[in-house]
Amino acid sequence: xxxxxxxxxxxxxxxxxxxxxxxxxxxxxxxxxxxxxxxxxxxxxxxxxxxxxxxxxxxxxxxxxxxxxxxxxxxxxxxxxxxxxxxxxxxxxxxxxxxxxxxxxxxxxxxxxxxxxxxxxxxxxxxxxxxxxxxxxxxxxxxxxxxxxxxxxxxxxxxxxxxxxxxxxxxxxxxxxxxxxxxxxxxxxxxxxxxxxxxxxxxxxxxxxxxxxxxxxxxxxxxxxxxxxxxxxxxxxxxxxxxxxxxxxxxxxxxxxxxxxxxxxxxxxxxxxxxxxxxxxxxxxxxxxxxxxxxxxxxxxxxx
Amino acid sequence: xxxxxxxxxxxxxxxxxxxxxxxxxxxxxxxxxxxxxxxxxxxxxxxxxxxxxxxxxxxxxxxxxxxxxxxxxxxxxxxxxxxxxxxxxxxxxxxxxxxxxxxxxxxxxxxxxxxxxxxxxxxxxxxxxxxxxxxxxxxxxxxxxxxxxxxxxxxxxxxxxxxxxxxxxxxxxxxxxxxxxxxxxxxxxxxxxxxxxxxxxxxxxxxxxxxxxxxxxxxxxxxxxxxxxxxxxxxxxxxxxxxxxxxxxxxxxxxxxxxxxxxxxxxxxxxxxxxxxxxxxxxxxxxxxxxxxxxxxxxxxxxxxxxxxxxxxxxxxxxxxxxxxxxxxxxxxxxxxxxxxxxxxxxxxxxxxxxxxxxxxxxxxxxxxxx
Numbered sequence: 001x002x003x004x005x006x007x008x009x010x011x012x013x014x015x016x017x018x019x020x021x022x023x024x025x026x027x028x029x030x031x032x033x034x035x036x037x038x039x040x041x042x043x044x045x046x047x048x049x050x051x052x053x054x055x056x057x058x059x060x061x062x063x064x065x066x067x068x069x070x071x072x073x074x075x076x077x078x079x080x081x082x083x084x085x086x087x088x089x090x091x092x093x094x095x096x097x098x099x100x101x102x103x104x105x106x107x108x109x110x111x112x113x114x115x116x117x118x119x120x121x122x123x124x125x126x127x128x129x130x131x132x133x134x135x136x137x138x139x140x141x142x143x144x145x146x147x148x149x150x151x152x153x154x155x156x157x158x159x160x161x162x163x164x165x166x167x168x169x170x171x172x173x174x175x176x177x178x179x180x181x182x183x184x185x186x187x188x189x190x191x192x193x194x195x196x197x198x199x200x201x202x203x204x205x206x207x208x209x210x211x212x213x214x215x216x217x218x219x220x221x222x223x224x225x226x227x228x229x230x231x232x233x234x235x236x237x238x239x240x241x242x243x244x245x246x247x248x249x250x251x252x253x254x255x256x257x258x259x260x261x262x263x264x265x266x267x268x269x270x271x272x273x274x275x276x277x278x279x280x281x282x283x284x285x286x287x288x289x290x291x292x293x294x295x296x297x298x299x300x301x302x303x304x
Numbered sequence: 305x306x307x308x309x310x311x312x313x314x315x316x317x318x319x320x321x322x323x324x325x326x327x328x329x330x331x332x333x334x335x336x337x338x339x340x341x342x343x344x345x346x347x348x349x350x351x352x353x354x355x356x357x358x359x360x361x362x363x364x365x366x367x368x369x370x371x372x373x374x375x376x377x378x379x380x381x382x383x384x385x386x387x388x389x390x391x392x393x394x395x396x397x398x399x400x401x402x403x404x405x406x407x408x409x410x411x412x413x414x415x416x417x418x419x420x421x422x423x424x425x426x427x428x429x430x431x432x433x434x435x436x437x438x439x440x441x442x443x444x445x446x447x448x449x450x451x452x453x454x455x456x457x458x459x460x461x462x463x464x465x466x467x468x469x470x471x472x473x474x475x476x477x478x479x480x481x482x483x484x485x486x487x488x489x490x491x492x493x494x495x496x497x498x499x500x501x502x503x504x505x506x507x508x509x510x511x512x513x514x515x516x517x518x519x520x521x522x523x524x525x526x527x528x529x530x531x532x533x534x535x536x537x538x539x540x541x542x543x544x545x546x547x548x549x550x551x552x553x554x555x556x557x558x559x560x561x562x563x564x565x566x567x568x569x570x571x572x573x574x575x576x577x578x579x580x581x582x583x584x585x586x587x588x589x590x591x592x593x594x595x596x597x598x599x600x601x602x603x604x605x606x607x608x609x610x611x612x613x614x615x616x617x618x619x620x621x622x623x624x625x626x627x628x629x630x631x632x633x634x635x636x637x638x639x640x641x642x643x644x645x646x647x648x649x650x651x652x653x654x655x656x657x658x659x660x661x662x663x664x665x666x667x668x669x670x671x672x673x674x675x
Contacts (some may be wrong), residue, residue, distance in 0.1 A: 001519040009518075013511035020509075128532050130563035137543055146545060221508045222539055223564040225532070231506050263512040273504035273513055276617075304321060 001144070008145045010263040016151050016260020018221075019158035023213035025243065025251040026165065033182040033246040034202045036102060037094060040109040043233015044116035045082055045207045046214040048225040051079035051120060052129050053215025067134045068153055075215040079208035086207025087200045095196070113233075120226040128225045131218040154216055161212060162252050165205065169248060178202060182246065225237035238280070242287050244297020253295060257283075274283030325599045331374035332367075332625055334359070334615060335399035335423075337390060337414060338406055342381040347406050350602030351429065352377055355403060357592055358612035368619045380405035380414070391417040399423065400625040403611040406433045406604065408432030415443050422627035423620075424634055428611040429604040432575075436652050442627070445636050446614065446644075447607055452658030453554060453575055454485035458493055460573070460662050460674065461524055466549060470499035470522040472513065472529075472537065479529035482553050486526060503533065508535045514544045524549035531556040535564025544566035549573065554660075562668045569665040573673055578608045578644035578659050582672050586643045606643040607659075614647060 001009075024046050031039045057066055057074035064070040093112050094288075097105040139148035169175035180188045181198045189195050218224040235258060243254025261283055265276030287295060305557035336355050338348035363372045364445050378394045380387030381641055387407075394402060405411035405427035412435060418425045419440030427435065431447045439445075447454070461469060469490060473483035480502070498511055499520035501513050514537070517525060525541060525548065525576035527534045535557040541550060542565075550572045552561070557574040565572070580586040580593070580601040589609055593601040614637065635642055635653070640646040648656040662672035 001393050001521070006515060008521045009515040010512060013509075013515055016511065017509045065460060128535075128564060130566075132566075216576065217508060221536055223532070223535065227506060228508065232508075233506065241410060263515075266512040272500060272502055273516065276512070277504065 005144050006267060010146070010267055011260070012147055012151060014260035014263035015155055015256065016259070016298050017262060018089055018239075018256035019155050020213050020225075020232065020255075021239045021258050022215055022252045022255025023158055023161065023209045024232055025255045026162070026248060027210045027238040028237055028240040029243070029245055029248060029251040030178075030206045032240070033248075034178065034185075034199055035094065035098065035105075037109060038201050038237070039094075039206075040106070040233065040237075041089065041112035042206070042210055043229035043236065044113045044233075045086060045229070046210040046217075046232055046236075047120065047224070047229030048085065048116055048226060049078050049082045049207075049211025049214030050131070050218040051124075051129070051214075052081050052211065054129060054218055054224055056081075057121055057131075057133070057215075057219075065134060066132065067136075071133060071135075071215065072217045074076075075212050076280060078211045078215045082211030082214075083204040083208035086203040090200060095199075097266075117229070120281040124226055126226060128223045130195060131222055131224050133219050135219065150220055154220060157212070157216065161209060161222050165209070166248065168205075174198070174201060237285055241294055242284055244294025247296045247298070248293070250296035257295075331372045332369070332398065332619070333374050333376050333399045334612065335378055335402035335404075336375050336377045337387065337394065337402055337404040337411075337425075339382040340376070340377060340379045342383065344382040344406055347429070347602060347604060348379070348382075348404075350605050351404055351406060351608040353590075353593065353597050354601065354605040354608040355612045357589065357596065358609045358616075362613070362616045368616050369623065369625070373616065380407070380410045382410050384410050384413050387411065388413050388417065390414075395421045395423065400619075400627065401426070401615045401630060402614060404428060405430040408435060411435060412438055414519040415439055418442055422631070424615070424627060424630045426611040426614055426634075428608040436654060439653055440629050441653070442517065444614075444637075444649060446611055446647060446659075447560070447577060447604070447656060448655055448658040448660050450481055451485060452655065453482060453660055454489050456507035456575055456658050456660040456662070457486050457526060457551065457553075458489045460550070460575075461490075461526070461551060462493060462495065464524075464549060466495075466520045466523040468496040468520075469526055470501065470517045470520055471497055471526050472501045472503060472517070473527075474505050474529035474533060475502045476505070476529065478555065479553070479616060482528040483526075486528065490669070492505075503537070505529075505533060507533075507645070508536060510540050510613045511544070513537070514540050514546070514625075518544060518546055522548060524551060526551045527556060528553040529555055531558045532562040532564065535561045535569070538565040538572060551575070552571045557663060557670065559669060562665065570667075572665040573664045574665070575660050576663050576668060577603060578606055578661050579603050581645075581661065582661055582670070583643055585641075610642040610644055610647070613642065 006303050027042050034049055053074045056077040059283050061070055089112055093108050097108055135150055139146055177193045177198050239254035239258040243250030261280045265279035266273040336352055338351045340348045359373050376397055376399055376570045378390035380390045382574045387410035402425045406429045408430040411430040415438050419442045425443040427443055429447050431449045433449050471483045474480040481577050499517055534552050545658045555575040556577050562569050562625045580590045622629045638648045644659045650656050662674040663670040
C-alpha cells in the first residue's frame with residue numbers, strides 16, 4: 001500500500017465512523033439546545049436502538065429478507081420505538097426536574113443510563129447477540145481503494161437523515177419553534193409556543209437518530225451487547241463539543257472530524273494505535289483552548 | 305438416578321472430609337484443592353468430578369500399593385485466605401499428595417504450606433507464570449503457562465512458513481502479556497513483527513487498525529485478547545479483503561466467535577488448553593463423565609484426571625507414599641499416553657513441552673488443526 005492508498009482508506013474509515021458519531025452527536029446537541037441537559041443516557045438509546053432494530057429485523061426478515069431493505073424497515077421501526085422511549089424518559093425523568101439545578105438533572109441522566117443498560121443486561125444475560133444479516137462483502141474498486149456497498153449505504157443514509165433534520169429545523173414551523181425554545185424557553189412560552197410539545201419532539205428526533213445509528217451499527221458490525229452505547233456515547237459527546245454543543249451543523253462536523261481524527265490517529269508514525277484516543281482528545285483540548293464554544297458554537301443566545 | 309448418584313458422591317465426600325470413615329486408616333488420602341464455592345465453583349466442581357472418576361478407576365483396578373485411594377476435598381473458594389486454611393487443613397488430615405489448583409492467586413500461598421510439609425502438589429489448571437518462581441520444589445504444573453502459549457504460537461505459525469506477523473491486543477494484563485511474550489519469542493526466532501497494535505475494548509469499529517495492518521502486509525495476524533472484539537476484528541479484516549492467516553489466543557477459542565465473526569471465522573486458528581472434546585484419548589473419559597455427572601467435562605477436567613492418575617502412577621513407581629520420595633519420582637516423570645499427551649518436567653517443574661492444542665474454524669465450529 002502506498003501512502004496515498006493508506007490516506008484514502010483511512011478517509012473512508014473515518015467517514016463511516018464519523019457518520020455514526022455525527023448521528024449520535026446530533027441527539028446530544030439538540031437536547032442540550034432545548035433544555036441545557038447533557039443527556040448521558042443518549043449512548044444507551046443507541047444501544048437500545050440496536051437491540052430493537054435487531055428484534056424488528058427478526059420480525060420482518062421472513063417477508064422482506066435481511067438485506068438493506070429489511071434493515072431499513074427495521075431501522076424505521078426501531079427509530080419510532082426508541083423515539084417514543086426518549087419521549088417517555090423525558091416525561092418521567094427529566095420533565096419534573098426542569099426547574100431543579102442543572103447538576104441534579106445531570107445525575108438523573110446518569111441514572112437513566114444505568115437503568116437502560118441494566119435492563120438490557122438482565123434481558124440478555126450480558127451475552128453478545130449476533131446481528132445476523134444477509135449483507136454481502138461486495139463493493140467497488142477505485143484503483144486500489146476498495147469501498148464496500150455497505151459503507152456507501154451507511155454514509156448515504158446518515159447524510160439523508162442529517163439533511164432531513166436540517167430541513168426540518170430550518171424550514172418547518174416546528175423547527176422554528178424548536179429554535180425559539182432553545183434561545184429563550186420562557187419567552188417562547190409567552191408567545192404561545194407549546195414548549196412541552198417542542199421538547200417532546202426534540203427528544204423524539206434525537207432518540208430516533210441514535211436508534212438509526214444503533215441499528216445500522218448492529219447490522220454493519222454484526223453484533224450487539226448491552227454496553228455498546230457507553231464508548232460511542234462518550235465519543236459522540238466529544239464530537240458535539242468539538243463542533244460546538246447546541247449547534248446542529250456543529251454536531252455533524254464534529255462527528256466527521258472525530259471519526260477522521262481517530263482513523264488517522266492510528267497511522268501516526270512511531271507511536272502505536274493505543275495513542276489514537278490521546279491524539280483525538282488532544283485535538284479536542286486544542287479546539288476548546290482556541291475556541292471555547294467549539295468550532296461552530298456561538299458564545300451566547302442562538303444555539304440551534 | 306443421576307441426582308441419586310450425585311447425592312451419594314456428595315455424601316461420601318462429606319464423610320471422608322470429616323475423617324469419620326472407618327476405612328480411613330486403610331486408604332491413601334489424596335487432597336483435592338479446588339474452589340467448590342464462590343464465583344469459580346463450576347470449574348472447581350468439574351475438577352473434583354474428574355478426580356472422582358480417576359479415583360474410582362484406580363480403586364477398581366486394585367488401588368495403589370495394595371491400598372484404596374480416598375479423596376479429601378479442600379475448598380479454596382478462589383480466595384487466597386481461604387485457600388491457606390484449606391491447605392493447612394488438608395495437611396493436618398494427612399494427605400500424601402494434593403491435586404488441583406484452579407485460581408492462580410489462591411494457589412500461590414498454598415505452595416509454601418505444602419512445600420513445608422513435603423507434600424507433592426500437582427497443579428492442573430492454575431497457570432500464572434508467577435507460580436513458577438514461588439515453587440519450593442514440591443509443585444508440578446501440568447497445565448501449560450502463558451509462556452507456553454507464546455511458544456506454541458511461534459512454533460505453529462513458523463511451521464506454516466509465516467515470516468511476518470501483526471500482533472493485536474486489547475491493552476489488558478492478559479492480552480498484553482501474551483502479545484509481548486509472543487513478540488519476544490517471534491523475534492528471537494529471527495522473524496519480524498511488522499505491526500503491533502492495541503485496541504480499545506468495546507470499540508466496534510476496527511477499520512482504521514485494519515487499514516494499518518493491511519498497509520504493513522503481514523503473513524499472519526495474531527489476536528491475543530477475547531472473542532467478542534476478536535470476532536469483530538476478524539470480520540472487518542476479511543471484509544477488507546485481508547487474505548493472510550489469522551490466529552487467536554485462548555481467550556478467543558469460544559464458539560461464540562462464530563456467532564460474531566460469521567463466515568470470516570472459517571480457517572481461523574485458535575490456541576487452546578487441552579479440552580476433552582478435542583482429545584481423542586479422552587473419549588472414554590468423556591463418556592464416563594457424561595453418564596456419571598450428566599454434563600460434558602469442563603475445560604480442566606482431562607488435566608485434573610491426568611493429575612490424579614499421575615500421582616497414583618508415581619506412588620506405584622516409587623513404591624512409597626513418602627512425600628520426599630514422591631517428589632523425586634515426580635521430577636523423573638517422562639511418559640507419553642496421558643489424556644492430554646506426554647508429561648515431562650523442566651527443572652522448574654513446568655511442562656517440558658506445552659500441551660496447548662491448535663484448533664481451526666471449520667463449518668461454524670472448532671476442529672483440531674494440529675493432528
